[in-house]
Amino acid sequence: MAHGSVGRILxxxxxxxxxxxxxxxxxxxxxxxxxxxxxxxxxSARPAEWTRQNASRRSVESNGIFSNxxxxxxxxxxxGNQQSTSDKKPPIWPPAQDADESDQELTEEDDKPYVPxxxxxxxxDESVLKEIASKGAxxxxxxxxxxxxxxxQGMKRVVKNVSLRVEAGQLVALVGPSGSGKTxxxxxxxxxxxxxxxxxxxNDEDLTDVHVQDRDVGFMFQSYxxxxxxxxxxxxxxxxxxxxxxxxxxxxxxxxxxxDLLSLVQLSEYGDRFPPQxxxxxRQRVALARALATEPRLLLLDEPFGALDIVVRQELxxxxxxxxxxxxxxxxxxxHDQDEALEMADYMVxxxxxxxxxxxxPFEIYERPNSAFVxxxxxxxxVIPATCLAVRRSGYRTTKxxxxxxxxxxxxxxxxxxxxxxxxxxxxxxxNMGPEVLCEIKYDDGVTLEFNRQRYDFxxxxxxxxxxxxxxxxxxxxxxxxxxxxxx
Ligand SMILES: Nc1ncnc2c1ncn2[C@@H]1O[C@H](COP(=O)(O)OP(=O)(O)OP(=O)(O)O)[C@@H](O)[C@H]1O
Numbered sequence: 001m002a003h004g005s006v007g008r009i010l011x012x013x014x015x016x017x018x019x020x021x022x023x024x025x026x027x028x029x030x031x032x033x034x035x036x037x038x039x040x041x042x043x044s045a046r047p048a049e050w051t052r053q054n055a056s057r058r059s060v061e062s063n064g065i066f067s068n069x070x071x072x073x074x075x076x077x078x079x080g081n082q083q084s085t086s087d088k089k090p091p092i093w094p095p096a097q098d099a100d101e102s103d104q105e106l107t108e109e110d111d112k113p114y115v116p117x118x119x120x121x122x123x124x125d126e127s128v129l130k131e132i133a134s135k136g137a138x139x140x141x142x143x144x145x146x147x148x149x150x151x152x153q154g155m156k157r158v159v160k161n162v163s164l165r166v167e168a169g170q171l172v173a174l175v176g177p178s179g180s181g182k183t184x185x186x187x188x189x190x191x192x193x194x195x196x197x198x199x200x201x202x203n204d205e206d207l208t209d210v211h212v213q214d215r216d217v218g219f220m221f222q223s224y225x226x227x228x229x230x231x232x233x234x235x236x237x238x239x240x241x242x243x244x245x246x247x248x249x250x251x252x253x254x255x256x257x258x259x260d261l262l263s264l265v266q267l268s269e270y271g272d273r274f275p276p277q278x279x280x281x282x283r284q285r286v287a288l289a290r291a292l293a294t295e296p297r298l299l300l301l302d303e304p305f306g307a308l309d310i311v312v313r314q315e316l317x318x319x320x321x322x323x324x325x326x327x328x329x330x331x332x333x334x335x336h337d338q339d340e341a342l343e344m345a346d347y348m349v350x351x352x353x354x355x356x357x358x359x360x361x362p363f364e365i366y367e368r369p370n371s372a373f374v375x376x377x378x379x380x381x382x383v384i385p386a387t388c389l390a391v392r393r394s395g396y397r398t399t400k401x402x403x404x405x406x407x408x409x410x411x412x413x414x415x416x417x418x419x420x421x422x423x424x425x426x427x428x429x430x431x432n433m434g435p436e437v438l439c440e441i442k443y444d445d446g447v448t449l450e451f452n453r454q455r456y457d458f459x460x461x462x463x464x465x466x467x468x469x470x471x472x473x474x475x476x477x478x479x480x481x482x483x484x485x486x487x488x
Contacts, residue, residue, distance in 0.1 A: 117279075117312045118281075137328050138168055138297040138330050140164075140166040140189060141164070142185070142189060143200075145185070145200065146197035147181070147185075157196075158179075159181045159185055166330060171347075173334075173348045174186065175349070176352055177351075180352055181353075183302055186300050186302055190217050202215070202216075217297065217299075218291030218296035220284070220301045222306040226283060233271035236262060236271075236290045240254045240257060240294065265286070279312075280312065281315075284316065288323075292327070298329070298330050300331075305337075305340065306337075342362045342366060342378065347362075348365050369479070372485045373481075373485055379406045381406045382450055383402050384449060386480055390423040391473065396473070400485070405449060407438075409474060411471065412451065412472075414470075417470060423473075426441060426466065427464060427466060433452075437458055438450060
């Protein structure tokens with residue numbers, strides 16, 4: 001659980017203005033000085049990104065004076081993302097006028113305008129789509145699947161009686177903490193790992209004992225898995241010339257297919273390059289082209305964007321989703337990134353200790369998490385004592401010692417509302433985070449709480465440090481928990 005100290009460190013300093021206009025990515029726990037922070041902010045600035053991110057966020061209605069939005073930024077800011085340093089390709093944007101540029105070490109690269117990773121609005125060639133998506137979408141079912149590994153400590157059951165139905169053409173995200181069994185399930189669906197019990201069906205065909213090569217599945221993994229000594233074109237065409245299709249496709253047909261795929265992933269000019277000559281995002285697009293080359297019935301993506309920096313990842317998410325829909329190819333992807341799942345998936349499956357804890361549309365899961373674990377995993381809630389004044393006033397009752405409160409489930413009023421169970425508090429911090437504002441308040445009993453709001457909510461009547469406010473916690477949005485409930 002990340003209780004946003006990083007956010008406070010970063011924005012309670014003179015660069016708040018700069019930060020307010022740009023996107024950021026930090027690892028949780030990163031200790032930064034104001035100066036370091038300024039540097040990071042400037043190297044990752046790209047205001048254009050804001051509009052789009054903001055538009056894609058999930059809107060949550062509130063009955064107070066604010067409309068609420070769950071903030072991708074908040075989660076990201078509180079450390080949900082791992083930024084690769086090896087493949088980092090920082091987006092460039094001219095530093096803001098009021099930024100302290102004294103310690104900026106600008107390189108030539110910094111002077112170039114930002115070039116998007118992909119053109120998200122590019123028309124997709126219908127004939128190419130048709131050819132690649134020739135098989136039609138496949139429904140996937142796993143029924144009562146178990147996986148037991150024999151380890152040095154004995155038998156380890158890592159997937160426990162899992163059943164799941166993935167509708168044809170859906171984009172499904174498997175999320176959950178590390179070690180919860182997501183990848184193992186993906187590998188069993190692919191045929192890379194045999195099941196210990198249970199069945200795997202594609203449409204109504206039982207593929208449980210069918211070899212991976214005969215399942216017609218395309219893979220894309222975080223680690224690219226491209227052949228470094230082969231050109232991009234050879235990588236993409238590899239499956240075509242080595243699979244059972246050999247003999248079916250002539251070299252000319254293979255070349256045409258490879259050209260089509262490279263055009264699809266917007267890498268037509270890169271066929272002669274070798275993987276080390278590409279950026280991380282480009283390599284992932286090659287990997288995607290290769291995964292699609294054999295016209296798979298199913299696409300399996302394991303942490304596909306995990307090694308990419310946040311801006312490229314954000315762009316590829318949108319683009320991959322658009323492509324997936326255009327191809328109408330059933331796709332299952334594993335991700336650690338809750339925002340990624342919430343944003344991309346049609347359907348989301350939350351894993352915990354080898355079992356499915358909750359599944360459904362991302363919005364439903366976000367709105368109605370069925371446990372403190374799910375709520376904590378997919379959002380980034382505050383933790384407050386169950387006996388504190390605010391919880392008691394809200395009417396929420398629990399036998400658990402703590403309560404989770406999401407930053408966007410708090411309703412704030414400037415005046416006391418006698419007809420509502422509000423609790424008075426003092427504003428401790430107001431941090432401008434671009435389209436959103438992150439605030440911290442302190443109740444009179446000393447309990448602190450963070451919440452986030454759209455910037456425009458504050459335009460008429462800005463919140464100020466030291467100001468008295470009245471907060472309402474909605475009992476239906478609270479979840480009591482004990483520390484062990486949140487353990488991975
Ligand atoms: N071949 C194996 N032999 C023994 N144990 C394994 C093997 N593969 C995976 N495991 C164990 O199975 C459990 C589930 O692993 P899995 O990779 O499926 O989890 P995950 O949810 O995908 O985690 P992550 O997100 O970190 O990849 C882990 O405890 C892992 O150590």
